[in-house]
Amino acid sequence: MNRTIVYAKRNFIETFRDPLSWIFCIGFPVVMLLIMSVVNSAIPKESGNTLFRIDNLAGGVAIFGQMFIMLFTAISVAKDRGTAFLTRLYSSPMKSINFIGGYILPMIVTAFIQVIISLTAAVIVSLVTGYDLSIVNLLLTSVAVMPSALMFSSIGLLFGTFFNDKAAPGLCSIIISVGSILGGIWFDIEGVGGIMKKIGMCLPFMYSTKVARASVVRDLGFKEFALPLMIVSCSAVILTVFAGIVFRFKMRADQR
Amino acid sequence: MGYAIRTEKLTKRYKDKVAVDALSLTVNEGELIALLGVNGAGKTTTVKMLTCLTKPTEGKAEIMGHDVAEDPEEVKRLVGVSPQDTSVAENLTVRENLQFMADIYLPKEKAKPAVEKIIKAFSLEEFINKKARLLSGGYKRKLSIAMAVIGEPKVLFLDEPTLGLDVLARRQLWREIEKLKKSMTIILTTHYMEEAQSLADRIVIMNEGKVKAIGTLDELENMTGKKGLEEVFVTMAETEAEGE
Numbered sequence: 001m002n003r004t005i006v007y008a009k010r011n012f013i014e015t016f017r018d019p020l021s022w023i024f025c026i027g028f029p030v031v032m033l034l035i036m037s038v039v040n041s042a043i044p045k046e047s048g049n050t051l052f053r054i055d056n057l058a059g060g061v062a063i064f065g066q067m068f069i070m071l072f073t074a075i076s077v078a079k080d081r082g083t084a085f086l087t088r089l090y091s092s093p094m095k096s097i098n099f100i101g102g103y104i105l106p107m108i109v110t111a112f113i114q115v116i117i118s119l120t121a122a123v124i125v126s127l128v129t130g131y132d133l134s135i136v137n138l139l140l141t142s143v144a145v146m147p148s149a150l151m152f153s154s155i156g157l158l159f160g161t162f163f164n165d166k167a168a169p170g171l172c173s174i175i176i177s178v179g180s181i182l183g184g185i186w187f188d189i190e191g192v193g194g195i196m197k198k199i200g201m202c203l204p205f206m207y208s209t210k211v212a213r214a215s216v217v218r219d220l221g222f223k224e225f226a227l228p229l230m231i232v233s234c235s236a237v238i239l240t241v242f243a244g245i246v247f248r249f250k251m252r253a254d255q256r
Numbered sequence: 257m258g259y260a261i262r263t264e265k266l267t268k269r270y271k272d273k274v275a276v277d278a279l280s281l282t283v284n285e286g287e288l289i290a291l292l293g294v295n296g297a298g299k300t301t302t303v304k305m306l307t308c309l310t311k312p313t314e315g316k317a318e319i320m321g322h323d324v325a326e327d328p329e330e331v332k333r334l335v336g337v338s339p340q341d342t343s344v345a346e347n348l349t350v351r352e353n354l355q356f357m358a359d360i361y362l363p364k365e366k367a368k369p370a371v372e373k374i375i376k377a378f379s380l381e382e383f384i385n386k387k388a389r390l391l392s393g394g395y396k397r398k399l400s401i402a403m404a405v406i407g408e409p410k411v412l413f414l415d416e417p418t419l420g421l422d423v424l425a426r427r428q429l430w431r432e433i434e435k436l437k438k439s440m441t442i443i444l445t446t447h448y449m450e451e452a453q454s455l456a457d458r459i460v461i462m463n464e465g466k467v468k469a470i471g472t473l474d475e476l477e478n479m480t481g482k483k484g485l486e487e488v489f490v491t492m493a494e495t496e497a498e499g500e
């Protein structure tokens with residue numbers, strides 16, 4: 001069997017059997033979706049604030065959930081590096097590409113499951129609130145956010161490679177907080193403008209949120225969907241290649 | 257019978273510290289060699305070099321005729337390693353751990369039968385669906401060795417396999433290692449004298465990265481005029497201390 005798939009299977013099972021991954025990857029985003037929906041119901045319509053309306057919220061929460069994929073990739077890599085388990089595998093015929101693919105692949109699968117669950121929760125909320133969400137659009141969203149899942153997973157691989165299992169989760173939590181704010185998930189970063197918007201525009205998180213939100217309402221224009229998708233996809237590819245190189249370098253350095 | 261391992265002035269240096277100093281050793285196929293020494297003697301570093309986990313600074317090492325520095329891919333196919341620390345996937349069951357290693361080393365059609373064979377050979381039937389993290393220390397080590405053996409290695413490296421185990425678990429593990437003897441070449445590192453004495457065909461005594469003596473227990477006893485490995489070891493260590 002392909003060694004990347006073998007390793008990916010092991011990592012998927014390890015994540016799947018960790019209750020924390022259920023709480024953070026699935027439970028927390030859904031809870032945030034429900035809380036923000038309640039908040040939205042309390043916002044007077046006259047205010048014109050539609051950020052927490054389910055069509056905006058669904059995409060935002062999908063990206064918020066993916067940030068925990070980054071956290072779990074980092075924990076998984078850092079934990080393995082801290083034990084003799086990787087030592088055993090370094091002396092096996094596995095190559096660095098098997099390790100890199102083996103860490104990223106299961107996280108992409110987990111991200112897909114997570115997005116499907118978050119969007120299903122969004123459909124239920126939309127039925128309750130009387131807002132019409134298109135299932136076809138949501139299916140499109142679940143595919144459109146996959147480059148973003150790759151990007152977060154690669155950032156997790158980077159953190160897990162650089163830091164130990166004590167430091168990596170803390171640093172990922174900072175990225176989750178910063179990414180949520182500058183990604184415009186919980187407030188309108190473009191409306192705020194100024195330095196916040198400028199920093200946000202330099203980072204890929206805002207574009208991930210844009211892709212998710214545009215696909216939920218099938219607003220597939222160049223500026224709203226195609227350009228942000230291109231930016232996210234390029235960031236994902238660059239970060240994956242970079243994380244791969246760093247992991248390979250670190251693997252070799254460990255063997256000196 | 258050919259050589260399974262041959263090293264020539266194998267050396268590993270970390271900045272100013274010499275971890276292994278010009279180790280020259282030949283191990284025959286099917287032999288069980290114990291590398292005996294106190295902590296920091298260079299046993300684990302030797303194993304790391306022979307299993308391609310760290311590159312030698314100088315010298316040469318071959319596993320079944322393949323140079324560890326020039327042909328690591330082939331060497332990795334030929335060796336199995338059970339590291340010093342627990343090295344199992346904690347959330348996977350015993351069967352999943354074994355299947356995982358079998359899938360890495362063996363072609364698909366051989367992997368499943370190999371798992372069944374190892375479960376029987378190591379008497380793991382009772383625990384096959386138990387997660388590794390729930391196993392006792394002794395069974396974790398047993399699983400770790402089973403995982404190292406499942407790829408049908410020509411040379412098996414057991415790095416301090418019974419470290420920290422109680423006497424019963426240690427004896428149980430010795431029986432498993434005894435069963436493996438002759439079917440493959442085994443390099444066992446330990447600082448338990450009775451372990452080396454009980455299991456090894458030949459014993460290599462290491463100290464500060466250097467080989468102090470190599471031989472069967474009888475040969476080592478004749479060398480020092482002492483009875484029992486512990487006495488031999490203490491005599492060698494004290495002689496060296498006096499020499500300094």
